[in-house]
Amino acid sequence: MSAQLHRVIVVLLLAFANLTNALYDEAVEIIHIGKVISEDIIKTWKLVDSTHFNDEDLPPILIKNNEKKVMSMLKHINSRIQRLDLDVNQIGSVACKITSQRLESQLNLLAELIYQVEATHQLYIEYEKNQNGLEQMTLEDFAKWCVSHDPSALRGLLERIHSLSINPNKHPMGRSLLELILKNLKDQHPDLCDLQLSPHQLIYDMYNTISLTEIKGYAMMQFSWMLLRVYGRGNFTQEASLTRQRYGQRTNQTAAAARAALSQAKRDLYRCDPPQHIEGETYDQVTRLLQGYIENEVDMNADGTCRENCAFYTLAQNHGCFKDQFCSKQPACKGRIIDCQFVDSDMWVCPASAKSNRRYEWIEYENGRTLGRVGSCMRGTTKVDSWWRWLFWHCSYCMCLCDDADFRSHRYFSLHECTSDVKNNKVITGVRLVKHGKVFHLQISEGTLSERGSITPGTWVPIKKFDPFESGIKEGVDYHTLTYERRAIDLDELDSPAGHVLTGVRFSMIGSHLHFEIRSTPFNYATGRLAYDKSQWISNDNTDGTDTPRSRLELHYPDIPSRSHVSLPVDSKHDQYVEFTHSDFDADAAQSTVPFIDVQPVQTLKGGALLSGAGVVHRGADGNGGFIALKVFTYDFSRHIQAETPVNEYYDVDTDTTELMPPLN
Structure with missing residues (x-):
């Protein structure tokens, strides 16, 4: 050669x-x-x-x-x-x-x-x-x-x-x-x-x-x-x-x-149920919002009488502990007692551990009805019997709901907005719900946007932690407290206009509903630069007062969602809402607040996909309380895909291209 x-x-x-x-x-x-x-x-x-x-x-x-x-x-x-x-x-x-x-x-x-x-x-x-x-x-x-x-x-x-x-x-x-x-x-x-x-x-x-x-x-x-x-x-x-x-x-x-x-x-992209539910890792709970609670009618009126029946007490409170009966063996409900009902006069109660958020593991009535899963009882069962007073009045034990925002109740949602650092050209690449203390927070991951929609993955942005009871923290400004009247959360799936990307998420209040919003920012696809001064918040501000109000997602006989043996699908639709409520009486003695909160991070497998929207959904089924979960929407690259025929041998090859295909993430 x-x-x-x-x-x-x-x-x-x-x-x-x-x-x-x-x-x-x-x-x-x-x-x-x-x-x-x-x-x-x-x-x-x-x-x-x-x-x-x-x-x-x-x-x-x-x-x-x-x-x-x-x-x-x-x-x-x-x-x-x-x-x-x-x-x-x-x-x-x-x-x-x-x-x-x-x-x-x-x-x-x-x-x-x-x-x-x-x-x-x-x-x-x-x-x-x-x-x-x-x-x-x-x-x-x-x-x-x-x-x-x-x-x-x-x-x-x-x-x-x-x-x-x-x-x-x-x-x-x-x-x-x-x-x-x-x-x-x-x-x-x-x-x-x-x-x-x-x-x-x-x-x-x-x-x-x-x-x-x-x-x-x-x-x-x-x-x-x-x-x-x-x-x-x-x-x-x-x-x-x-x-x-x-x-x-x-x-x-x-x-x-x-x-x-x-x-x-x-x-759209969201998370399935994990192979194993682990509290604090894959899900968390709102606790003691509306919880099954046994109370005798004698302790629900100031006169200490038994002249009414359980159904009379639709809204009451605890007024004492008559003669140190069963009331002395359980923590009293210091909040409101709601929607009482009579099941049977006498029962066996299995109390929950002192460290548990539950009050009872299960309850078994003399008539054979059981609330919760009856089994062994680590603390031993307690016999609870109603009684007659002066031969005329029956002092009945009622099964009620307790709404008590005590130290065991985790029922707060942060209203602080979570935004990416748009001035440094960062966008949201993932979202999740996390609980710190008693407060649920939105959290975002961010990455740096480059030309033609490519992303350099970054890290999770630290949340702004706070205690609802510390000085300077205000309800309605910093956080929302769930109560019997204000326990609805809106289920919306929000996407940005064409040419915009996701740069912010937050909860706000519209009436009595916890409401989800996203921030959308336009960008130049070719250069990747964000027009941060043109960012806008997007939400679905539909209320009960409109001509076509939101529909309610009903939870039918909701059991604890972590008990499900199959993956729960998304069963909500855009423009709905769901109310936090108690688990089913028969399945769980109404001891848990459902839906649970899915805290798994929602981001693509590679961690750096361009996103255009996000939403709050419910995953569940009949007989299951389900999960409140987040979802995201990946950016629509279809309009950028425009192949070019290679130039001929001696064409001018210095020309540029305005429409280019998307990057490989």
Whole structure:
């Protein structure tokens, strides 16, 4: 091999190795990578065309200049392309969710083909690293295989990937594989929360995976044509042009299919039930808001009489402890006693632990009715009997509700707004509910927004902790207290207008309802800059006084939600509300406040997705109190997906693009 030929091969190997292998900067999306690669390929072709391989007297300085030109063209792209990451495992995650055997087999085949392209690319990288010790025959054989018409060669692999992904002839009703996946997930798997990806983001990531494979394959094929040209096997100008055209056709068709699927894909993301419910880690509770409470009617009136019945006491309070009966064996309700009812005169009561938020573990009446799950009783049962007074009045034990905001009651919600640092171009990347002391807080994670919607993940922003009873903290300003009359929470799903992103969340009060709001901020997609001075708060301010008031989500016989053996789906709708209430008498002796609060963080698996909205939902079912939970909406990238056909050989490649595809998160 001549020295000149060797130098040119080295230049080509280095050029294309660096174009397709290196780190992927999150500020650069696939379309931009493809565009830059295409442009530099054309420039490199010009260099190849200008080199006279048969001229043995070509001055070494000219060869060196040619090398410098190529490396100069690569310098910019090398600083931006850091990693072409093929997330084939993502396809496997989708495949495991597919119930259609045919579709699952197609996804598995797609993953295998992508693996083969990646294996070829890794071999290509190894050749680049060890180029000085390789024989010409090795590189020439590799180049011939890449552009071979053999269906098992690189060209064939790319066509098969495209056929599986896009070709309507391969699928019924002319749908692309992306659309078929979307339909299957809609029909069979309405909940994708266990993947921690919205359907929109899942389809988008799969599209990125396919597109990245195309870019690698295209670069390797163009390198092969150049290498064969260098070896004197032919001119290959027309072949390279046809390769470029076919690459453009495939990428355009892939983009069109992706836009069609993404326009239909849901963008909401929330958490499923965990494998195991752990209080303080996966859920928390409002405690002792309305709790089952046994009280004798003699202690619910100032006169100490038994002239009425239990139903008379719809709103009462404790006035003492008559003759140290059962009342002396339990803490009295110091708040309001509400909605009493008579069940039976006599009962056995299993008291709860002194450290528990419950009053009773279970209650068993003489008539056979039980409240709660009867079983062993660690503290021993207590016999409680009603009695007659002066033969005329029956002093009955009533089953009531206690609304007592004592030190055991955790019933406060922070009204402090949680906003990202928009002046430093930070946006919300996740949300969660947390309890500190007796107060529930919204908390956000934030990341730095960069060009074309890419995010650098950050950390969770510390909450503003406070005690409701400390000096300077005001109810209605700093926090809201749940009471019997003011225990509703609005269930809304809020999204930003097009071109806006999520930068804030907060609770506020509208009437007696705890109300959720989001802050939306416009941004420039190309530069990633936030227009922070144009931020706006968005909410659904519907009240009971409107023509179409909110509907109430009823909780029917609500048991403790952590007892559920199946994952609870979202059963609420936008523009509803639910009231915190007591658990079912029969199931739990009304000892718990439901719904529980889901405190799992809501953010994408990768922690850095761009979000446009958030909401408060209820996950539950009949016979279950369910959970109050948060959800988020991932940003709609579909309008930014616009593939470009690679420019021809001698077009001006210095033009810019206004509409670019989204980044890989």
